[in-house]
């Protein structure tokens with residue numbers, strides 16, 4: 225199983241779509257690794273720079289509602305994966321993006337609006353980081369000398385996919 | 400207790416419920432295109448699992464960028480082509496026979512009421528127009544679909560949308576679905592099936608129903624669904640005539656998939672469309688919808704007519720009726736991509752292609768092309784496009800471009816004026 229956590233990248237907007245995560249013009253790449261430089265290239269958000277060190281070093285993404293809406297492209301989870309971001313935390317996800325994350329053995333974690341607000345209260349801290357324990361369903365956020373913990377739920381199936389490292393081997397064994 | 404169409408399909412296709420709330424279904428039709436499938440193929444090969452569960456149930460097409468525009472897209476096409484050959488997938492559509500997947504596959508009669516359908520493409524929801532459960536999936540789900548013929552879903556709840564009244568003149572399925580998305584919002588139907596019903600749907604052609612279901616995903620929906628009726632049977636008849644003694648018998652068989660009268664819905668929405676005006680989007684989200692009259696005068700650089708939403712013969716007829724004998728405005732460029740070779744051929748036979756060309760349209764081969772900003776009409780920074788497609792995300796048709804989603808009629812009127820325009824004055 226992948227380990228989940230690291231410096232947090234805060235994307236303070238709802239409805240961040242798959243075209244913003246990885247523009248269609250890069251869908252012609254044949255390997256996941258080739259996607260790496262194009263992470264969030266078209267996302268226009270105040271204070272956000274796709275090329276900054278903070279973006280490149282992040283290990284977890286935190287965002288608002290309906291994250292990953294739009295196309296079915298699994299390139300969206302992949303571009304996070306090859307950049308070492310194995311978890312996205314949001315108030316809600318588009319269905320296909322959420323499933324794609326778990327199918328790749330990554331985590332799409334849904335929290336309440338209040339919990340997301342709490343996480344965003346750490347956005348100002350340069351050292352904001354989140355540790356996630358997928359099996360226990362808990363996470364800890366630290367930054368600016370503060371620390372807070374919260375719990376979350378993911379479905380048993382999604383958890384099984386994370387533990388199995390993805391859906392292909394799981395399904396081929398079972399069906 | 401009664402069941403919805405989606406519940407019936409889930410019950411009939413259930414293979415396993417590994418955990419409460421997760422249902423693994425067997426899949427009747429697995430569709431593939433050259434953007435999302437090659438990576439699945441490569442991964443299967445790397446795992447030593449280069450197999451297909453049933454070549455007869457797999458359909459494949461090169462449609463997103465075709466004919467290939469560069470080495471990379473040529474490689475993607477080749478990977479799909481070689482794979483289809485290797486596994487003897489006979490329903491494979493290459494250059495010359497290819498068209499936009501969600502228009503081409505229905506036209507070939509591949510989708511039947513009660514089917515489960517997946518594809519590595521979010522607009523797979525289109526096929527729900529036939530009373531099927533049709534869901535877009537990612538590459539991994541597609542890969543498992545190819546290998547094992549199964550897919551896992553959370554059983555979706557159903558939102559029923561009753562479209563009441565009658566569509567006024569100049570108002571079409573595209574306006575109806577924009578109205579629905581405006582009502583639901585971009586995630587109002589996440590993990591939900593949208594069941595379209597009511598007199599407006601009953602009066603619609605299969606083409607129009609596909610336009611409706613096509614954009615269910617723009618409200619977050621897993622699948623759109625229209626219940627099968629005589630319109631469905633008539634459309635499918637050339638493909639099913641041998642299986643049934645008559646159309647009534649087919650209707651009775653397919654009708655079994657219709658939602659029961661006492662089915663439970665999570666939500667029922669009633670919209671009266673009798674007063675609906677032509678609509679268009681104004682922002683970067685498909686739920687940002689206004690009457691075209693409010694946007695009239697917005698200058699456009701390009702008009703695009705095509706895609707899995709509105710590139711069918713019915714759409715071309717509506718637009719051509721408005722364009723007949725007219726010219727597009729100076730300074731605007733207009734592009735038509737008929738969604739399939741059959742649409743192209745029929746449009747030519749009816750004289751529609753000539754009308755478009757006389758008006759000043761560029762007519763391209765059937766392809767997704769500009770719809771996702773990959774080829775054949777990509778926008779430049781700051782350009783504005785009046786488009787019959789389904790997605791207006793920032794950068795969708797080209798970095799820095801602005802897309803206004805609208806009906807083929809509104810696209811035609813906008814081409815004539817070079818500005819967003821109300822089509823009703825041309826009817």
Ligand code: SF4
Pocket residue numbers: 463499500501520522706707708766767768770771788789
């Ligand atoms: S026409 Fe556009 S929306 Fe439809 S399948 Fe092609 S790229 Fe996707």
